[in-house]
Amino acid sequence: MTFLAIDIGNTRLKWALFERAQPGAALLQQGAVFLEHIDNLAELEWARLAPPTQLLGTNVAGDAVRRRVEAQLECWDLPPRWVVPGLQVAGVRNGYDHPTRLGADRWVALVGARSHVVRRGAPRPALVVMVGTAVTVDALDAEGQFLGGLILPGHGIMLRALEAGTAGLRVPTGEVREFPTNTSDALTSGGNFAITGAIERMHRHLERHCGQPPLTLMTGGAGWKVSPALDIEHELIDSLIFDGLLALQQASDAGRPTV
Numbered sequence: 001m002t003f004l005a006i007d008i009g010n011t012r013l014k015w016a017l018f019e020r021a022q023p024g025a026a027l028l029q030q031g032a033v034f035l036e037h038i039d040n041l042a043e044l045e046w047a048r049l050a051p052p053t054q055l056l057g058t059n060v061a062g063d064a065v066r067r068r069v070e071a072q073l074e075c076w077d078l079p080p081r082w083v084v085p086g087l088q089v090a091g092v093r094n095g096y097d098h099p100t101r102l103g104a105d106r107w108v109a110l111v112g113a114r115s116h117v118v119r120r121g122a123p124r125p126a127l128v129v130m131v132g133t134a135v136t137v138d139a140l141d142a143e144g145q146f147l148g149g150l151i152l153p154g155h156g157i158m159l160r161a162l163e164a165g166t167a168g169l170r171v172p173t174g175e176v177r178e179f180p181t182n183t184s185d186a187l188t189s190g191g192n193f194a195i196t197g198a199i200e201r202m203h204r205h206l207e208r209h210c211g212q213p214p215l216t217l218m219t220g221g222a223g224w225k226v227s228p229a230l231d232i233e234h235e236l237i238d239s240l241i242f243d244g245l246l247a248l249q250q251a252s253d254a255g256r257p258t259v
């Protein structure tokens, strides 16, 4: 009963094969490919996998990308299932004005974060930070209510926007410094502090709202770049979306509809 979890972002597709669809299940294999290369998945990365028996994915990269991935999945007799954010699932309630318009990756990461909170004992709020193509900072209260969150450009998008919009900013990546004294360091530090500043701000909002500091969990391909500069106690959990997909699949197997 293996379970294939797929997370399609705007830059890369990440996948992980688990022994079963249960939080904490053994990870058998995983991989990540840039979207340019997804048309070779069946031929390359997935060619060596034993056919999975269950599949659940998130996609925020649009319908054309989804169809390309579905074409690759035809190598197995496995109908694709994609998460659509709903009103409530696996202990999380969706506070978005239009619940289905919330990014599926954000919804699933919230479910993953909630499962971490619950597993650790006393209920507490959670701040869920994803550093991918874009950065999202989402607030979950101690009861599992999604209060809302921020979307901001990721570091690459910030730099490209500055390059495109100015005459004099075409410089290689620099270092993060408190008082940058050259253009490269100024750009790198500006982007980094824009992101960490937003996280710290949202952390403050959530602590004030709930009267308790949140468990702060960070994930995403560029999380390791942001983590060292974040002055808040937090944990990097690369698998947060997969943890959410495992919890959702388990809920679905138990007869609680999720997609």
Ligand SMILES: Nc1ncnc2c1ncn2[C@@H]1O[C@H](COP(=O)(O)OP(=O)(O)O)[C@@H](O)[C@H]1O
Residues within 6 Å of the ligand: 008, 009, 010, 011, 012, 013, 131, 132, 133, 134, 154, 156, 220, 221, 222, 223
């Ligand atoms: N191997 C890598 N080395 C350095 N940075 C990476 C690597 N992979 C991803 N990144 C960074 O992570 C970002 C993409 O992360 P990812 O979580 O895959 O995004 P998305 O979910 O939006 O596709 C890239 O913009 C890049 O900054």
Ligand SMILES: CC(C)(COP(=O)(O)O)[C@@H](O)C(=O)NCCC(=O)O
Residues within 6 Å of the ligand: 009, 010, 011, 060, 101, 102, 103, 104, 105, 106, 131, 132, 133, 134, 135, 136, 151
């Ligand atoms: C905010 C996002 C672009 C993040 O995408 P990513 O960085 O993971 O590629 C994605 O979650 C999305 O398209 N969301 C839909 C809009 C929303 O959440 O309000």
Ligand SMILES: [K+]
Residues within 6 Å of the ligand: 008, 009, 010, 105, 130, 132, 220
């Ligand atoms: K993502």
